[in-house]
Amino acid sequence: MSSPLLHPSLSLMKLLVNSNSAFLNPSKNPLINYLLRISIYNHFCAGTNEDEVKRTVRDMKQLGFTGVILGYGREIVVKQDDSNTKTDQSESRRVAYENAVEEWKQGNLRTLKMIGSGDYLSMKFTGAGPAAVEALSRGDPVPPDSIKEAMREICSEIASQGSRLWIDAEQQVFQSTIDKWTLDLMREFNRNGSVVVFNTIQAYLKSSAETVNEHLLLAQQEGWTLGIKLVRGAYIAHDIRDRIHDTKEETDKNYNCIVEKLLTRQFLFPVDNTPDSKFPDVRLFLASHNAESVQKGHLLHRHRILSGDPTIPLQYGQLHGMADEVSCELVAESKRMNASNAKEKEAAPKAFKALCWGTTEECLHFLLRRAVENKGAVERTKHMADALREEAWRRLLRG
Numbered sequence: 001m002s003s004p005l006l007h008p009s010l011s012l013m014k015l016l017v018n019s020n021s022a023f024l025n026p027s028k029n030p031l032i033n034y035l036l037r038i039s040i041y042n043h044f045c046a047g048t049n050e051d052e053v054k055r056t057v058r059d060m061k062q063l064g065f066t067g068v069i070l071g072y073g074r075e076i077v078v079k080q081d082d083s084n085t086k087t088d089q090s091e092s093r094r095v096a097y098e099n100a101v102e103e104w105k106q107g108n109l110r111t112l113k114m115i116g117s118g119d120y121l122s123m124k125f126t127g128a129g130p131a132a133v134e135a136l137s138r139g140d141p142v143p144p145d146s147i148k149e150a151m152r153e154i155c156s157e158i159a160s161q162g163s164r165l166w167i168d169a170e171q172q173v174f175q176s177t178i179d180k181w182t183l184d185l186m187r188e189f190n191r192n193g194s195v196v197v198f199n200t201i202q203a204y205l206k207s208s209a210e211t212v213n214e215h216l217l218l219a220q221q222e223g224w225t226l227g228i229k230l231v232r233g234a235y236i237a238h239d240i241r242d243r244i245h246d247t248k249e250e251t252d253k254n255y256n257c258i259v260e261k262l263l264t265r266q267f268l269f270p271v272d273n274t275p276d277s278k279f280p281d282v283r284l285f286l287a288s289h290n291a292e293s294v295q296k297g298h299l300l301h302r303h304r305i306l307s308g309d310p311t312i313p314l315q316y317g318q319l320h321g322m323a324d325e326v327s328c329e330l331v332a333e334s335k336r337m338n339a340s341n342a343k344e345k346e347a348a349p350k351a352f353k354a355l356c357w358g359t360t361e362e363c364l365h366f367l368l369r370r371a372v373e374n375k376g377a378v379e380r381t382k383h384m385a386d387a388l389r390e391e392a393w394r395r396l397l398r399g
Contacts, residue, residue: 013040013368026360036360044321044370045363046070046355053114053357060320064331066350069166069317070115071122072107073358073366093130098146100129105150109157111357117162120198121154122354124168125178136174143181151181155189159196166229166285169200172239179211183218190225195283197227203255204233204244212258213268220280229285230258234369252293259286259297263304263311282312287354289323294330298349302337305347317352319370325387327351 016024016032026033046056057068104127112121125132131144142148158165167182169175182199189196199215201208212228219226232251236244245251261268265279286297294316304311318327330351337348356366 010368010371013364013371017364017368026364033360036364040367041360041363044319044356044367045073046320046357048357048359050110050114053355056320056355057115057119060353060355063328064335064351065327065353066315066334067119067352068115069120069122069352069354070111071124071166071168071354071356071366072111072127073356073363074107097129097131101131101144101146101150104128105154108154112154112157112161112163114357115163118164120164120166120352121158122166122168123154124170125181126170126174133174136170136177139177141177141180142184151185152188155185155196159189159194164195164227165197167197167199169202169231169234171235172205172243175202179215183215186219186227187222187224190227191223195225195227198229198283198285199227200229200231200287201258202231202233202235203258204236204251206243206245209254209258209268212262216267216280216282217271219282220278225281225283227283227285228262229287230255231287232290252290255288255290255293256296259284259293260300263297263300263314265310265312283315284312285315285317285352287317289318289326291323291326291329294326298330298333302347306343315350315352317354320353320355322370327353 016026016036019025022028024032026036047053053070057070060068107127108121108123115121125136125143125147128147128150132147135144135147143151155165165185167178167185170178179199182197185197186199201212205211215226215228232255233239233244245254258268262282262284265282267279286294288294297314298316301311301314303309316327316330318324330349334348334351337344356363358366
C-alpha cells in the first residue's frame with residue numbers, strides 16, 4: 001500500500017511468476033513461500049485447501065456478508081513435445097487439450113463444493129486451456145464439444161446446489177465470443193425463476209451500453225433471465241485503446257448510467273413502444289470498488305423499494321483484501337436495515353466478497369494480475385488508510 005514500495009514489489013512479483021528457477025519457486029523454497037504468505041497471499045487469498053477456504057468463507061459470513069464469490073487460482077498451461085512426429089504431435093495435442101479441459105472442469109467442481117447456496121463460482125473460459133483459447137480466437141459461435149459438455153455439467157451442479165456462476169470478462173479479442181457462449185448458457189439455465197449464470201459487462205468499453213441493450217432485448221424476446229455483473233474493466237493495458245472511454249470520468253458516467261437504467265427497469269436505448277417491449281427479468285451485481293457508484297446504486301435501489309416503485313434485485317461485491325471500507329459500510333448498513341420493517345429488510349444491501357484459493361504458486365498469476373490491473377486502486381489506497389486511521393482514533397477515544 002506504500003507507493004515507494006509498489007513498483008519494486010510488482011517487479012519482484014513478475015520475476016517470481018516468470019522464473020523457471022527452483023530457488024524462486026514458492027512450492028520448492030519454504031522461505032519464498034513464507035514471505036509471500038505473510039506479505040500478500042494471506043491478505044488477498046482464501047486458503048490453500050478445502051479446510052482453509054471453508055474457514056475463510058465462514059468468517060466472511062459471520063462478519064455479516066451475504067455470501068462469497070470463489071475462484072480457483074490455478075492457470076493451466078499445456079506444453080507440447082516438439083520432438084514428436086507430425087502424427088504424434090496431432091494426437092499428443094488432442095490428448096493434452098482434453099486433459100486440460102478435464103482438469104479445469106474438476107477444479108471448478110471441487111471449488112463449487114467449498115461454497116454454499118446463494119454463493120457464486122467465478123470462472124474464466126480461457127482456464128479450459130488451448131482448446132478454449134483457439135476457439136475463442138477464431139470466434140467460434142459455440143465452444144468445442146468437450147468444453148460445452150463440461151459447462152453443462154458444471155451449471156447443472158451449480159443449479160442443484162442453489163449457487164450461481166460468474167463468467168468473468170477477458171480481453172476484447174475473446175469477449176464477443178465469450179458473450180455468445182454465456183448467453184447460450186443463460187438460455188438453458190436462467191429460466192422458470194432459476195438464475196444460475198451471470199455474464200460480465202465492462203463499462204470502460206464504449207460499446208458496453210449497446211451490449212447491455214442487446215442482451216436485454218434477447219432476454220425479453222426469448223423469455224429467460226439476464227444476469228449482469230457490472231465492472232469498470234481490468235484489461236486496459238492489453239485491450240484496443242480506442243474502444244475504451246477516453247477518460248475515467250466518461251467510464252464513471254457510463255457505469256452509473258447503466259446502473260440507473262437497469263434499476264429503473266428501462267432499456268438503455270429507445271425500443272418500439274409495443275407490448276413486446278416489456279422490460280425483461282434481470283439480476284444485477286455491482287462488482288465495484290468505487291464508493292460513489294456503490295452508494296448511488298444503493299440509494300436508488302433503496303428509494304424505489306421503499307417508495308413501492310418497480311426495480312430489480314441488486315447485489316454488491318468487492319475483492320477480498322481490497323475496498324474493505326466500501327464492503328464493511330454495506331455490511332453495517334445491512335445490519336441496521338435488517339433490524340427494521342419488512343421493506344427495509346428487502347432494501348438492505350447484499351454484500352459479497354470475491355475470493356481466490358489455491359497454493360501460493362497457483363495464485364501467483366492471480367496476485368500479480370490483481371496488483372497490475374488494480375494498480376490505480378492500490379495507488380489510491382490513501383483513502384483506505386485514512387478510513388482505518390479515523391476508525392482507530394474513534395475506538396481509542398471511545399475507549
